Amino acid sequence: MSLSSKKGKIRGKKKGLSKRKGSTGSSGSHGSADLKIPTDKKHKAKAIQEAIRSDPPDIANLRRLAISDGGLLRDDLRRKAWPKLMNVNVFEIPPKPANIKAHRDYRQVVLDVERSMRRFPTNMKEEQRLRLQDQLVDIILRVLVRHPELHYYQGYHDICVTFLLVVGEDLAFAIMDKLSEYHLRDFMDESMDRTRHILGYLMPIVGKAHPELREFLERSDVGTIFALSWLITWYGHVLTDIRHIVRLYDFFLACHPLMPIYLAAQIVLYRSEDILRVDCEMTMVHHTLSRLPEDLPFEHLVSRAGDLFIQYPPSMLAKEAELEFLSSTTISCYEDFEMATNQKPDTVLRRRRRFGNGTAQNGDVKTVQLRKPTNLALKFAVWAISASLGAAALAVVNVVNEWF
Amino acid sequence: MAAGPYNYSYIFKYIIIGDMGVGKSCLLHQFTEKKFMADCPHTIGVEFGTRIIEVSGQKIKLQIWDTAGQERFRAVTRSYYRGAAGALMVYDITRRSTYNHLSSWLTDARNLTNPNTVIFLIGNKCDLEAQRDVTYEEAKQFADENGLLFLEASAKTGENVEEAFLDTARKIYQNIQDGSLDLNAAESGVQHKPSSPRGTQLSNDQPTNKEGCAC
Numbered sequence: 092m093s094l095s096s097k098k099g100k101i102r103g104k105k106k107g108l109s110k111r112k113g114s115t116g117s118s119g120s121h122g123s124a125d126l127k128i129p130t131d132k133k134h135k136a137k138a139i140q141e142a143i144r145s146d147p148p149d150i151a152n153l154r155r156l157a158i159s160d161g162g163l164l165r166d167d168l169r170r171k172a173w174p175k176l177m178n179v180n181v182f183e184i185p186p187k188p189a190n191i192k193a194h195r196d197y198r199q200v201v202l203d204v205e206r207s208m209r210r211f212p213t214n215m216k217e218e219q220r221l222r223l224q225d226q227l228v229d230i231i232l233r234v235l236v237r238h239p240e241l242h243y244y245q246g247y248h249d250i251c252v253t254f255l256l257v258v259g260e261d262l263a264f265a266i267m268d269k270l271s272e273y274h275l276r277d278f279m280d281e282s283m284d285r286t287r288h289i290l291g292y293l294m295p296i297v298g299k300a301h302p303e304l305r306e307f308l309e310r311s312d313v314g315t316i317f318a319l320s321w322l323i324t325w326y327g328h329v330l331t332d333i334r335h336i337v338r339l340y341d342f343f344l345a346c347h348p349l350m351p352i353y354l355a356a357q358i359v360l361y362r363s364e365d366i367l368r369v370d371c372e373m374t375m376v377h378h379t380l381s382r383l384p385e386d387l388p389f390e391h392l393v394s395r396a397g398d399l400f401i402q403y404p405p406s407m408l409a410k411e412a413e414l415e416f417l418s419s420t421t422i423s424c425y426e427d428f429e430m431a432t433n434q435k436p437d438t439v440l441r442r443r444r445r446f447g448n449g450t451a452q453n454g455d456v457k458t459v460q461l462r463k464p465t466n467l468a469l470k471f472a473v474w475a476i477s478a479s480l481g482a483a484a485l486a487v488v489n490v491v492n493e494w495f
Numbered sequence: 496m497a498a499g500p501y502n503y504s505y506i507f508k509y510i511i512i513g514d515m516g517v518g519k520s521c522l523l524h525q526f527t528e529k530k531f532m533a534d535c536p537h538t539i540g541v542e543f544g545t546r547i548i549e550v551s552g553q554k555i556k557l558q559i560w561d562t563a564g565q566e567r568f569r570a571v572t573r574s575y576y577r578g579a580a581g582a583l584m585v586y587d588i589t590r591r592s593t594y595n596h597l598s599s600w601l602t603d604a605r606n607l608t609n610p611n612t613v614i615f616l617i618g619n620k621c622d623l624e625a626q627r628d629v630t631y632e633e634a635k636q637f638a639d640e641n642g643l644l645f646l647e648a649s650a651k652t653g654e655n656v657e658e659a660f661l662d663t664a665r666k667i668y669q670n671i672q673d674g675s676l677d678l679n680a681a682e683s684g685v686q687h688k689p690s691s692p693r694g695t696q697l698s699n700d701q702p703t704n705k706e707g708c709a710c
Contacts, residue, residue, distance in 0.1 A: 199565070202516055208534040245515070245537045245565045283570045316571055320539035328539060374558050378543050 128159045148175045154345035162341030170258045176344040179265040191232035196243040210252045226260040241279040249327035274348040278323045290315040295408040296356035304363045311376040318355040357396040503554035506686040513585035514593040515564030518619040521650035523561045531651045538563045550668045576607035580684025581663040588618045589626040611676045613666045621647040
């Protein structure tokens with residue numbers, strides 16, 4: 092495996108990207124200096140604080156900052172930004188219900204939380220960890236008691252613990268309450284049918300970008316279960332470094348609920364050389380795929396996953412893979428979420444219409460047209476997704492500019 | 496790579512099944528790494544481990560699929576039963592409910608594997624004698640009535656862990672020797688790998704996988 096050479100390539104790429112960002116931001120094509128993503132941490136932190144403080148909060152800008160290089164940078168910024176991204180009213184957090192122990196999943200939640208020690212910092216005192224573990228049980232059950240239609244799954248607590256460690260008990264509950272209704276909704280059905288439906292996007296995405304790799308994976312019969320824990324825990328179960336996990340959460344909170352599966356596809360694509368080198372045989376391929384290297388270049392992967400989303404949006408794949416797009420509650424509810432919150436990060440992306448024969452190839456994004464955005468928020472939204480995401484995204488921005 | 500630095504004559508496929516928290520992943524870890532994993536997290540979907548053992552002078556590669564115990568994951572783990580030569584069915588001797596669910600796990604194992612699949616019942620956590628909730632005699636009787644091999648073991652101390660995995664392999668090997676397990680049958684869970692140059696092995700791989708290896 093030639094990771095060092097890969098890293099070299101990526102470093103080169105990142106340099107190019109920041110250059111492009113700089114030049115695009117300063118070109119003034121949108122007529123606002125605010126749209127430039129600061130390349131240094133100090134200025135970016137200031138921009139994040141400003142987006143949080145503005146009234147109403149500048150969600151479009153906050154999303155853009157959360158996606159771009161380094162994400163929301165620090166946990167103190169995340170504590171303020173994450174609730175805003177999820178449209179949480181911090182002054183109206185529902186109180187704890189009294190009857191959590193009576194819930195059907197109480198016992199299992201306790202068992203799972205008891206063996207979640209690995210997710211807490213190693214230098215944390217036992218007393219503090221035990222207190223946080225009690226809070227973790229409370230957070231999960233507060234959500235479950237409030238939403239009897241939602242079913243707990245092993246891995247849900249891997250997401251909760253990340254929020255608990257960063258924002259504390261009450262805000263973690265409020266964020267999980269929203270996420271469970273929207274982004275995680277499909278995973279919380281009684282059955283796993285809809286979770287498998289989401290996994291069903293993986294191979295079509297991989298196939299669009301790398302047909303040979305998809306053919307290899309399908310010939311090996313490996314399936315998609317290797318990515319199950321990535322998807323339903325938002326990578327919390329499989330990554331060891333909390334800094335990587337929170338960076339990904341910045342990205343996911345700012346994006347469409349299907350973004351975790353696009354990231355999974357991007358990770359598989361990134362590792363294509365390693366995968367194609369093993370025997371085309373189920374066990375070996377599964378073994379290779381399911382073990383994530385510790386040193387994945389997350390900024391690069393985030394940026395490329397965003398590109399994949401723009402090039403191959405869910406609507407395109409759902410049709411191609413003969414998946415029922417609207418059978419996902421998460422995806423259909425997300426439209427409600429956008430309406431309710433007036434946050435439209437990818438409305439524009441979903442509205443894209445393909446011209447010609449509709450077979451946009453890798454890197455062929457210029458053939459994709461966008462309807463004229465109807466308001467300024469939408470215009471910013473295009474930026475939020477695209478400005479940070481590399482060449483393909485910039486091509487889209489250029490197309491959009493023609494409409495403004 | 497399939498062969499790695501070792502040569503082996505057979506590949507046996509195993510599955511490990513049983514309720515959540517009974518110690519399936521810890522048993523696998525103890526067997527493959529010879530270590531106890533104290534803060535073993537839950538398994539989501541399936542995980543995979545491998546080790547080469549020796550039975551009657553033959554090197555055998557065990558491919559072991561460790562399945563998630565939570566009920567909701569059974570929909571996805573069931574597809575891994577197919578073509579298993581051995582099934583380790585685990586309960587926790589300190590939690591009776593995990594023992595009471597064995598008949599459901601056994602039904603799945605019987606329905607989804609072939610009639611020759613060797614099923615080994617493991618009563619895990621036998622180091623916790625003071626908290627015992629299921630007697631040895633009771634479980635032994637259940638195993639005998641259902642034609643299962645049985646041991647109590649401890650993933651923590653390592654007691655009987657090797658024995659459970661190796662006895663299963665010995666039984667499978669014996670079935671091959673006496674002809675009751677037909678290697679050519681679909682989904683036998685066993686692949687014969689004659690030592691040969693790599694190129695030949697690769698060309699043999701394709702049809703064998705389709706039949707022998709699950710999913």
